[in-house]
Amino acid sequence: QVQLVESGGGVVQPGGSLTLSCAASGFIFSSLGMHWIRQTPGKGPEWLAFIRYDGDFIYTADSVKGRFTISRDNSKDTLFLQMHSLRTEDTAVYYCANSIEGVTDDAFDTWGQGTMVTVSS
Amino acid sequence: SYDLAQPPSVSVSPGQTARITCSGDALAKQYAYWYRQKPGQAPVLVIYKFTQRPSGIPERFSGSRSGTTVTLTISGVQAEDEGDYYCQSADSAGTYVFGGGSKLTV
Numbered sequence: 061q062v063q064l065v066e067s068g069g070g071v072v073q074p075g076g077s078l079t080l081s082c083a084a085s086g087f088i089f090s091s092l093g094m095h096w097i098r099q100t101p102g103k104g105p106e107w108l109a110f111i112r113y114d115g116d117f118i119y120t121a122d123s124v125k126g127r128f129t130i131s132r133d134n135s136k137d138t139l140f141l142q143m144h145s146l147r148t149e150d151t152a153v154y155y156c157a158n159s160i161e162g163v164t165d166d167a168f169d170t171w172g173q174g175t176m177v178t179v180s181s
Numbered sequence: 182s183y184d185l186a187q188p189p190s191v192s193v194s195p196g197q198t199a200r201i202t203c204s205g206d207a208l209a210k211q212y213a214y215w216y217r218q219k220p221g222q223a224p225v226l227v228i229y230k231f232t233q234r235p236s237g238i239p240e241r242f243s244g245s246r247s248g249t250t251v252t253l254t255i256s257g258v259q260a261e262d263e264g265d266y267y268c269q270s271a272d273s274a275g276t277y278v279f280g281g282g283s284k285l286t287v
Contacts, residue, residue: 095277104267104281105267105279107269160229164229164230166214167229167269167271168269171224
C-alpha cells in the first residue's frame, strides 16, 4: 500500500537550516504531484509547497517563499524540503502527502506520519 | 489568500447525524476536500471534490455544496468518528488553504 515516511526533523537554532526527506513506496512516485504540509500542535494544517510529478512546476506558500524549497528525486522515490533561515514560528510537525492519482493535484491523499521540527535557541 | 470558516465544535450523540459546515467565497469556484484527524495521527482524506468518497471511507460519510458553503455529513455517527475535521480548498494561483477545523465530539 501507499507509504510515505518523513525524516530529517530535529532541533535547530533560529537562523539555521534543515533538510527534510520523504521516502515513498507503494505507488509510482514519478507519476504523482507531492506536497509538504505542516501543523503546529493544537492548530490546523498549513500547506507549504507543491511539486508536479516531473518537478517542472512548483508552488510555494507566501509564508515560506524564499526560505523553503521543495524538490524531488524520482530515481530514488524521494521528496525533499530544504529549509533555511528558520524561525521559532517554523516549529511544527512536517508532513509530506501525495496528490490523488488520476483525479487532482489539489488535495492530499495519503500523508506520512510526520517529522517534528523544533526551532529553539 | 482566502479564508475557510468552520464551527469550532460539533457535538452529537451516537447514531445521530453530524453536519459540519465550511464557508468561503472560493468554494463557489473551487472544489472542497475534507480530512479527519485523530489525536497523534496524520489527517486522513474522507471526501474529495465536494462529494466523492475515497476507497475505505464508510458510506456514512457524505459531502455537499450549496453556493459558498460545503457540508460534511456523517450519518449514524459512531464513537470512532470523533476527531478534528478540516475542510480544504485551492485557488487558481496554486495555493491551498485549510479551514480552522471543527472538533467532533460523540
